[in-house]
Amino acid sequence: MDLMRLEVDWDVCVGHGQCYLRAPQLFEPNPDDDWGKPDVLVPDVDPADEAQVAAARKSLQLCPEFAITLDGVSGR
Numbered sequence: 401m402d403l404m405r406l407e408v409d410w411d412v413c414v415g416h417g418q419c420y421l422r423a424p425q426l427f428e429p430n431p432d433d434d435w436g437k438p439d440v441l442v443p444d445v446d447p448a449d450e451a452q453v454a455a456a457r458k459s460l461q462l463c464p465e466f467a468i469t470l471d472g473v474s475g476r
């Protein structure tokens with residue numbers, strides 16, 4: 401089964417940090433970015449890992465800017 405791609409579009413992200421505050425297992429603040437934009441800790445989500453898929457799907461809803469996507473789908 402193909403891995404699912406979890407990504408953050410930095411052009412859309414404004415860096416208020418809801419993602420890494422509420423899903424620190426998936427995101428962390430990029431240490432070099434002054435705006436608080438995140439790195440994705442698990443960019444390739446295993447579809448067989450139901451807990452990880454659920455957390456990734458939930459993370460789409462955490463982002464008020466809809467900057468997070470899973471396989472190209474945002475929380476919009």
Ligand code: SF4
Nearest residue numbers: 413414415417419463
């Ligand atoms: S919640 Fe969305 S806009 Fe805010 S830092 Fe995370 S990805 Fe960026």
